Amino acid sequence: MWKDKESMKFSIITLGCKVNAYESQYYAGQLEELGYEQVSPEKACDICIINTCTVTNTAASKSRQKIHYAKRMNPNALCVVVGCFVQCASEEERKALDADLIVGAKQKNELVNLIQQALKDHEKIDVVHEVTQFKDFEAMPVHCFESMHRAFLKVQDGCNQFCSYCAIPFARGRERSLNHEQVIQIAKDLCDKGHTEIVLTGIHTGRYFDGEYDLAKLMKALLENTPDYVYYRISSIEITEVSDELIGLMQENSRMCHHLHIPVQSACNETLKRMNRPYTIEQFKEKIEYIRSCIPDISISTDVIAGFVQESDEEFETTYKNLAELELSFFHVFPYSKRNGTKASTLKGEINGKIAKARVARLLELSNECRKRDMQRFNPVQVLIERQQDGYYTGYTNQYHPCKILSDTSISGRITFEWQRIEDGTYYGKKD
Structure with a gap:
């Protein structure tokens, strides 16, 4: 057939x-x-x-x-x-x-x-x-991406953390990483194809480890072995993995985009404990303050789960209050969804769906306020143009805020421009 x-x-x-x-x-x-x-x-x-x-x-x-x-x-x-x-x-x-x-x-x-x-x-x-057989990283290099500017490079797979709500360790197995020499060679190939920004990605990217190479040392090697016009991002990283070495590298090298996506999942200690997350909200806040003291123009976004098992009104209000105080750049907000086989699926006290939905809506509203406040800190902005769509040139700034730019002449690559307005979490402006 x-x-x-x-x-x-x-x-x-x-x-x-x-x-x-x-x-x-x-x-x-x-x-x-x-x-x-x-x-x-x-x-x-x-x-x-x-x-x-x-x-x-x-x-x-x-x-x-x-x-x-x-x-x-x-x-x-x-x-x-x-x-x-x-x-x-x-x-x-x-x-x-x-x-x-x-x-x-x-x-x-x-x-x-x-x-x-x-x-x-x-x-x-x-x-x-069986996941117990997953010992070696299986390289899956992608050498060309549609945007022709931003590219992704998968350097890590698997997870050892076992958060109580997450099935990923059972689905992808334990942590394993791509050989650092292969990472560098793939990055070089991406540069040769014309990509000017590379995003390192993985299931638990911050846990990259290959011999003496952790994520910071890998990033340093990438910066040293690729052209000066190529910038780098980290797709997501846990707060416990933002090392002093990585912060120092972001301070020293402007080719490291000043944005980190650091999942918090909850901003209440009681909820974090049931989630089996490896930090308290006080530790999270302290590290965020330290990162900002070192890199004042950094934007930090996060993931939040609303309506986790047994999340009381008081716990949610604590999360809301702490997130408002943290003034992160934006949140990805998800209602808790049960997954059979996880520890959380055995707990009693599921939250009514309507209540979880209302909590998601409140957090998204707060996220919109935080994004606008964070975006107002920067003007002019540096943006990587990725495509032309609906009459606008579109892309993301170094702090990972979206832009739409009008221009009478063709523009591409990484440019600097002054925006005129912020609308629905997007910079709008015209390039002369």
């Missing part, structure tokens, strides 16, 4: 985190190198890839829905299901999906070879290993 590869089309549906998005980009690049054509999931294709998530029960349910959707849209296509959801699913659950190829969290770098094998043999393949 499947055609020869020369005429084949494929689609990818990606759920979950930025690491999943990175890995989907890798799959697409590998297939395109072989002559396959990517199309949107709504169009007819010969290979449907669903890159799944399992971080919550809702995410797992959405993964199942997208698998069924893909099969319904293209019933004769090769159905490929990959990632965290199938890694955590039982053998019976995987069989019930009726997919042609299933790949868990190991051998994802071999996905395209497995697709070719499935096409050739016309047999169903299930490649799901």
Whole structure:
């Protein structure tokens, strides 16, 4: 039922985190190198890839829905299901999906070879290993990104932290990192392709470790081995991993963008304890103050979970008050969603959905206020132009605030401009 590869089309549906998005980009690049054509999931294709998530029960349910959707849209296509959801699913659950190829969290770098094998043999393949077997980092280098300016580089996978609400250690296994020499070579390749900003990403990026190379030493080596016009970001990092060496590097080298995304998850000690987070809110605040004392123009954003199990009104108000005092640049806010198999799923005292939704709304309103206040600190701003859309040149500043710029002449790359107004969390201005 499947055609020869020369005429084949494929689609990818990606759920979950930025690491999943990175890995989907890798799959697409590998297939395109072989002559396959990517199309949107709504169009007819010969290979449907669903890159799944399992971080919550809702995410797992959405993964199942997208698998069924893909099969319904293209019933004769090769159905490929990959990632965290199938890694955590039982053998019976995987069989019930009726997919042609299933790949868990190991051998994802071999996905395209497995697709070719499935096409050739016309047999169903299930490649799901126990997470205890995940010892080596599987390199999945992406050498070119659509924006042609910002690129992502996955340097780490897995997590040892075991927060009580999170299934990631069960889905991706223990921490492992890409060899530092490979990281540097991939970064050089990205620079050769014209990328001028590289974002280091991973499941627990701050835990990067390869021999004597921690994240700070890796970053120093990247700065030394790539051109002066190439800037760097860290996608996300835990407060306990922002080392003095990393702060010093950000102080000394302007090519390190002055933005850190540091998940807090809750700003109340009682809630943090139930979450099994490795700090108190006082420790979090103290470290944020120290980072700012060293790098005054830094912007720090965060993640927050609202409505965690047993979160009382008093606990939520403590979180709200502390977040308001921290004056972070913006929050990603999520309502707590149960995930079977985690410690939190065994706790009693789930919060009513309407209450959790109302708490999310309050935190998002506070986030909007914080973003506007943080954005007003900077003018002019330095921004990396990524694309032209709806008549505007769009991009993000070094502090990771979005910009929309009008210009009568073509603009690209990293520019400096003065904004005229802030609207809906975006800088607007005109470049002469």
